[in-house]
Amino acid sequence: MPYGETRIVRVIKARRPRVVVIGGGTGLPVILNALKDQNAEITAIVTVSDDGGSSGSIRNFINVVPPGDIRNVLVSLSDLPQEEKDIFQYRFDSKDSFFSGHAIGNLIIAALNEMHGNIFEAVQVLSKMMKVDGQVFPASNEPLTLHAEFADGTVEHGETEITGLDKRIKRIWVTDANNQEPRSVLPVLAAIMQADAVVLGPGSLFTSILPNLMIPKLGEAVRETPAEVIYICNIMTQRGETEHFSDSEHVAVINRHLGGNYINTALVNGAKIDMSKFHPEDYDEYLDPVTNDFAGLQAQNCRVITDDFIDQRSGLVFHDGKKVAKEIINLAFEAMSRKRNE
Structure with missing residues (x-):
């Protein structure tokens, strides 16, 4: 640059992509943990209709939102040392009639709910205590x-009873304690509307994903958001929910409950699964690999991204969080670019 010439340099700091993940169950923390490593601005919206295990027992005793999925999500996004997270996750093996089987974190969440009067405030307080990188929102403020x-x-009524019947489910809906339509809270709706990517799953189709979308205002926000709506298709079919389902049938069920073709992109596993690594007890819940039906997905105006998305090192098959997270971030950046050009 010649002497005496000045140049104005504009530095534009790109913001982190805003990713909202909606669901519950064991698959959700895998994705959240991987997204955290991708430097995304994460909001997790967590299912509150679980009525089994420790969560169900606590819910029945003190009528609190079931804390198990919330606990796992908090840990997945926490920056606490591993030892402290392990304490939060510790599950009593005592033969005591109450503490047996309960996770310490579930009890802490229940206590904070009682102290603050609602689960939403309780989770926000605990998020600060656990140094959570992101936001964790219960889908509703009530069980x-x-x-x-x-x-x-x-x-049939109740998650445990519904899946225990092992019958084909046509549709699901949710009600609050007064048997009325449930409500979500404004921060949940705002997060969905401001997102670059809204991710559904992975998780049980009828008991972890759809219950959130059946909260009227929450489902409306998913329909109206300018974000890319992404479905992470399950790898295996599930007893009592999705026997013999293809990937396109999973998407069709979600679209039918939303009232239109609202899934923009499906992330679908295309790798072969080694069924010999499964143990007989694994078949109590998971049945067969989800089959691919790309024509069926495209007929629903759904873009398909397929890859080897599996991690089967532990025997049971899980999503490869790193691969899935990278695809989500790419889609989020695409959505950010579209917004800038509109």
Whole structure:
């Protein structure tokens, strides 16, 4: 640059992509932990209709939102030392009639709910204590009851009862403690509307993903958000929920409950699964690999991204969080670019 010439340099700092992940179950923390490593601005919206295990027992005793999925999500996004996270996750093996099987974190969440009067505030306080990188929001401020109508026209209530019948589910809906339509809270709706990517799954289709979308305002936000709506398709079919389902059938069920083709992109595993690594007890819940039906997905105006998305090192098959997170971030940046050009 010649002497005496001045140049104005504009430095534009790009913001982190805003990613909202909606769901519950064991697959959600895997994705969240990987997204955290991708430097995303993460909001996790967590299912509150679980009524089994420690969460169900606590819910029945003190009528609190089931804390198990919230606990696992908090740990996945926490910057605490591993030893402190292990304490939060510790599950009592005592034969005591109450503490047996309960995780310490579940009890802490229940206590904070009682102290602050609602689960949303309790989780925000605990998020600060646990140095959570991101936001963790319960889908609703109150425990919800899951209802299902089956293909044969019968109806059942409660997650455990519904999946235990091992019947084909036609549709599900949720109600609050007064058997009314449940409500979400404004920060949940704002996060969805401001997101670059809204991610559904992975997780149980009818009991971890759809219950959130059946909260009226939350489902409306997913329909109206300018974000890329992404579905991480399950790797295995699940007893009591998705026997013999293809990937396109998973997406079709979500779209049907939302009332239109709202899934923009599906992340689908294309790798072969080694079924010989499964133990007989694994078949109590998981059945067969989800089959691919790319034509069926495209017929729903759904873009398909397929890859070897599996991690089977431990025998059971999980999503490879790093690969999935990279695809989500790429899609989020695409959405950010579209917004700038509009």
